[in-house]
Amino acid sequence: KQLTIGLIPADGIGREVIPAARQVLEALPSSVLAARLGFVELDAGFEYFQKHGEALPEETLAALRSDCDGALFGAVSSPSHKVAGYSSPIVGLRKKLDLYANVRPVVSGAAATASGARRAIDMLIIRENTECLYVKDEEQHEGPDGRYAVAKRRISERASRRAGEMAFAMALQRDGMRRLVGDADRTWKGRPKVTIVHKSNVLSVTDGLWRETVRGVHASNAAYHAGVDVEEQLVDSMVYRMFREPDAFDVVVAPNMYGDIISDGAAALVGSLGLVPSANVGDNFVVGEPVHGSAPDIAGRNIANPIAAIRSAAMLLERTGHAAAALAIYRAVDCVLAAGNVRTPDLGGSSRTSEVADEVCKHL
Amino acid sequence: KQLTIGLIPADGIGREVIPAARQVLEALPSSVLAARLGFVELDAGFEYFQKHGEALPEETLAALRSDCDGALFGAVSSPSHKVAGYSSPIVGLRKKLDLYANVRPVVSGAAATASGARRAIDMLIIRENTECLYVKDEEQHEGPDGRYAVAKRRISERASRRAGEMAFAMALQRDGMRRLVGDADRTWKGRPKVTIVHKSNVLSVTDGLWRETVRGVHASNAAYHAGVDVEEQLVDSMVYRMFREPDAFDVVVAPNMYGDIISDGAAALVGSLGLVPSANVGDNFVVGEPVHGSAPDIAGRNIANPIAAIRSAAMLLERTGHAAAALAIYRAVDCVLAAGNVRTPDLGGSSRTSEVADEVCKHL
Ligand SMILES: CC(C)[C@H](C(=O)O)[C@@H](O)C(=O)O
Ligand SMILES: CC(C)[C@H](C(=O)O)[C@@H](O)C(=O)O
Numbered sequence: 131k132q133l134t135i136g137l138i139p140a141d142g143i144g145r146e147v148i149p150a151a152r153q154v155l156e157a158l159p160s161s162v163l164a165a166r167l168g169f170v171e172l173d174a175g176f177e178y179f180q181k182h183g184e185a186l187p188e189e190t191l192a193a194l195r196s197d198c199d200g201a202l203f204g205a206v207s208s209p210s211h212k213v214a215g216y217s218s219p220i221v222g223l224r225k226k227l228d229l230y231a232n233v234r235p236v237v238s239g240a241a242a243t244a245s246g247a248r249r250a251i252d253m254l255i256i257r258e259n260t261e262c263l264y265v266k267d268e269e270q271h272e273g274p275d276g277r278y279a280v281a282k283r284r285i286s287e288r289a290s291r292r293a294g295e296m297a298f299a300m301a302l303q304r305d306g307m308r309r310l311v312g313d314a315d316r317t318w319k320g321r322p323k324v325t326i327v328h329k330s331n332v333l334s335v336t337d338g339l340w341r342e343t344v345r346g347v348h349a350s351n352a353a354y355h356a357g358v359d360v361e362e363q364l365v366d367s368m369v370y371r372m373f374r375e376p377d378a379f380d381v382v383v384a385p386n387m388y389g390d391i392i393s394d395g396a397a398a399l400v401g402s403l404g405l406v407p408s409a410n411v412g413d414n415f416v417v418g419e420p421v422h423g424s425a426p427d428i429a430g431r432n433i434a435n436p437i438a439a440i441r442s443a444a445m446l447l448e449r450t451g452h453a454a455a456a457l458a459i460y461r462a463v464d465c466v467l468a469a470g471n472v473r474t475p476d477l478g479g480s481s482r483t484s485e486v487a488d489e490v491c492k493h494l
Numbered sequence: 495k496q497l498t499i500g501l502i503p504a505d506g507i508g509r510e511v512i513p514a515a516r517q518v519l520e521a522l523p524s525s526v527l528a529a530r531l532g533f534v535e536l537d538a539g540f541e542y543f544q545k546h547g548e549a550l551p552e553e554t555l556a557a558l559r560s561d562c563d564g565a566l567f568g569a570v571s572s573p574s575h576k577v578a579g580y581s582s583p584i585v586g587l588r589k590k591l592d593l594y595a596n597v598r599p600v601v602s603g604a605a606a607t608a609s610g611a612r613r614a615i616d617m618l619i620i621r622e623n624t625e626c627l628y629v630k631d632e633e634q635h636e637g638p639d640g641r642y643a644v645a646k647r648r649i650s651e652r653a654s655r656r657a658g659e660m661a662f663a664m665a666l667q668r669d670g671m672r673r674l675v676g677d678a679d680r681t682w683k684g685r686p687k688v689t690i691v692h693k694s695n696v697l698s699v700t701d702g703l704w705r706e707t708v709r710g711v712h713a714s715n716a717a718y719h720a721g722v723d724v725e726e727q728l729v730d731s732m733v734y735r736m737f738r739e740p741d742a743f744d745v746v747v748a749p750n751m752y753g754d755i756i757s758d759g760a761a762a763l764v765g766s767l768g769l770v771p772s773a774n775v776g777d778n779f780v781v782g783e784p785v786h787g788s789a790p791d792i793a794g795r796n797i798a799n800p801i802a803a804i805r806s807a808a809m810l811l812e813r814t815g816h817a818a819a820a821l822a823i824y825r826a827v828d829c830v831l832a833a834g835n836v837r838t839p840d841l842g843g844s845s846r847t848s849e850v851a852d853e854v855c856k857h858l
Binding site: 206208209212216217218221263264266268269270273275276277278279280281282283284285286287288291329330331332333334335336338339342364365366367369370372373374387388390391393394395397398399403423 | 570573582633637640641645649650694697700702728758761762763767
């Protein structure tokens with residue numbers, strides 16, 4: 131069996147953490163990964179745009195569609211001022227490949243405790259990944275009082291339903307896992323729960339549709355209905371509560387933009403953005419992507435934390451049917467974090483990106 | 495001289511904290527408040543809507559406009575499902591009275607330290623208060639894949655400029671204050687700084703206009719240009735950084751929805767939402783408003799923290815030209831928090847709302 135992975139480092143530290151993740155994938159013993167690995171290096175990003183006039187070349191999309199079983203994306207830089215014709219390649223990728231849910235597990239562990247976080251967190255954020263303000267349907271106008279601009283925020287029943295289904299399914303799956311490995315290992319110990327984030331006190335139509343649809347998923351499926359609790363949280367209170375009671379959440383499902391903000395906030399609670407992975411998931415494809423950005427301030431210095439990218443690679447394996455290999459990576463990362471002697475500067479250490487990758491490989 | 499204040503308790507704990515704020519205002523000795531106080535009780539809120547079919551009655555607006563110099567607003571409850579014809583009265587008030595900036599000081603002190611916050615914060619959030627997704631221009635449609643809804647997000651040059659001007663002016667004013675009272679008392683010790691929050695890597699047109707306009711305010715005014723530093727922060731990183739380095743911010747200026755989310759997040763850093771006041775500011779009117787919500791779970795039990803409302807009353811005084819009286823309230827509150835023996839449950843105490851109000855009055 132063959133597993134071909136597209137690698138899209140894109141900008142900044144993406145070019146350091148994606149090779150690190152590749153190194154870990156290649157180090158997997160054949161006893162845990164029952165597939166022959168292949169890699170395809172692909173272009174995208176702001177730097178690529180500056181040279182070639184496009185941020186997400188058609189060839190990259192074609193190669194992903196025809197040659198790859200999944201992909202890993204690094205990070206993109208944001209232009210520091212408006213640039214005509216530029217559009218974020220990761221946002222494009224999500225839409226073009228219909229990767230409708232962005233799955234972001236935020237789990238504290240040894241590293242979080244070391245960096246001073248007070249309460250444990252074990253939360254899975256499901257971020258709707260194709261619409262909301264990310265449809266990028268914007269126009270600028272000239273009015274009597276000067277210029278004004280309008281962006282459209284789109285929320286559909288279909289996208290909300292798909293995100294909701296993912297959330298409830300994951301809540302049951304996490305619960306199954308807890309039963310399997312035992313409660314002691316997990317922070318969240320209650321019944322499976324899905325928290326629906328919205329702001330329907332202001333956006334009664336769009337967020338009203340979102341909330342009603344996600345609730346509808348719960349109500350119409352007996353397994354969800356009987357087995358999973360559901361609660362709602364306004365997005366502003368969500369950010370507040372997440373910091374006051376990080377251990378009060380299991381699965382959290384949110385429209386695209388709220389999900390973006392919440393996941394960065396949650397990352398602050400586990401000690402570093404450099405630890406938090408994600409998977410952009412569709413019915414037929416998955417793109418692993420660290421939650422962090424391209425970090426131009428530290429790019430090129432071999433000090434970026436590769437763990438988010440390495441964990442994203444594990445999520446990719448998990449979603450393509452290689453659960454044992456995924457688990458081997460998660461465990462190796464946990465060992466390295468628990469040992470604590472090999473850490474990049476964001477976690478208070480002085481190790482290099484490559485040293486962390488080497489260390490993870492040793493523990494596979 | 496007469497100072498007439500409209501009181502709009504609205505829903506839930508609003509009905510407990512607004513009377514507490516009134517009590518403190520009435521207890522101000524005439525030596526610090528050089529005006530005769532008058533109060534006008536006014537209706538609004540979700541409960542009022544349920545009885546009378548409107549959430550913000552025309553009489554309330556008329557009374558504010560003709561009889562009042564400013565107002566205090568409590569909090570509104572959100573309907574737990576979509577309710578035809580209901581629209582948030584506080585959002586309506588901000589727009590109808592053209593209260594274009596929501597000023598939210600978030601300052602940690604004795605209470606924050608007691609509740610375990612790790613690093614001090616002394617940040618002033620200026621939230622644009624009239625547009626963004628709060629224009630509530632939403633429609634639902636029927637498509638081939640089911641229903642979908644679209645909300646418009648409006649960003650204008652005029653509103654962005656007014657918010658920006660407020661931010662830079664406040665940065666200079668805060669700097670003046672620091673010089674006056676001495677650095678030792680203040681957490682932020684650097685040069686005055688304005689952080690512009692946006693997400694122009696996705697919303698290049700709307701947030702592009704916002705960012706360009708606020709930057710334009712800085713560039714076109716020599717005092718701002720020479721005296722105030724300016725930086726930018728994507729909204730997702732803003733939430734992350736705020737939690738990792740809360741002391742890295744002075745004045746933060748944000749479009750309406752981001753400002754809503756960020757201020758709840760910042761409140762988590764000072765120990766309780768029950769401490770954070772705000773002022774909705776226009777050129778001719780000001781409405782003080784605690785940042786917290788109506789908290790239906792604790793309403794009617796005389797345990798809500800009245801400090802956010804009391805501080806909001808002080809902000810109202812400050813903005814209507816009664817700085818000495820405002821200062822007297824701020825100081826009295828700080829004394830009560832520092833003493834620590836009279837505290838509501840959100841701060842780990844067991845005092846009642848009314849006891850906190852009494853205690854603040856004693857320290858005036
Ligand atoms: C780079 C940016 C467009 C992106 C987003 O907002 O989705 C990033 O913040 C993320 O979370 O993956
Ligand atoms: C009640 C709600 C409409 C309001 C808002 O979103 O502005 C509140 O959260 C606030 O911050 O004042």
